[in-house]
Amino acid sequence: MPAESACLSCAQDTQDPTRHPENWIASDKHWRISHAVGAAVAGWLVLVPRRHVVTIADLTDEEAAALGTWQVRLSRALHAVTGCAKTYVVQFAERPGFAHVHFHIVPRADGLPEQFQGPRVxxxxxxxxxxxxxxxxxxxxSAALHAHLQSPPVPATS
Ligand SMILES: [Zn+2]
Known part of the structure; x- marks a missing residue:
């Protein structure tokens, strides 16, 4: 496992959301969520464990439970804010400097050209x-997603 001190994700983490106000969306004790840097898609989110972890298998049960909740909460927020048709959830963590586990939560617009669908996004x-x-x-x-996440959840109708 690369040293935490050499990890760019750990270097970016902060308890202080005002440090990255432009793309900070939410955080709890296990996870933080921000808008991806360099994305051509509005609402492309990155969900990152607060702890230095380089494989999903090393997440604790508590982190795993919160992960599932965040993936769904963020997807719902993206539907509400961006009007996307669905969301993609992707985790590779292969780029040098970014071995720290991170989930891309990508709003997939209705009408996204086929050339950008699936992993081609x-x-x-x-x-x-x-x-x-x-x-x-x-x-x-980011502000709209943050505000949406602050509002009380609406129970799903089935
Ligand atoms: Zn790290």
Whole structure:
């Protein structure tokens, strides 16, 4: 396991949400959620364990329970805020410096061109030919998601 001190995800973590106000969305004692940097998609989120973990198998049961809840809560918030048709949930953690477990929660718009569907959606993250959304848009959608997550949950109807 790479040393925590060499981990860029650990370096970015902070108990102080005001440190990254432009893309901070939520956090609890196990997980933090922020808007991805360099995404061409508004609402592309990254869900990261607060603890240095490089494989999902090393998450505690408590972290795992919170993970499931966050994945669904964030997906619901993305539906409400972005109007997406569904969300993608992806975890690889292969890029150098980012071995720390992180889940991409990506709003998949109705009408997303087929060339960007499924794993090809990563052509919309950090690629020069697909410019990132403006920082003002990151701030706007992050604030809207944060506000949505603060509102009381509406029970699902079945
Ligand atoms: Zn780490």
């Amino acid at each position: 990563f052509a919309l993250l950090g690629k020069p030919d697909q410019p990132a959304i403006a920082s003002a848009e990151v701030t706007r959608v």
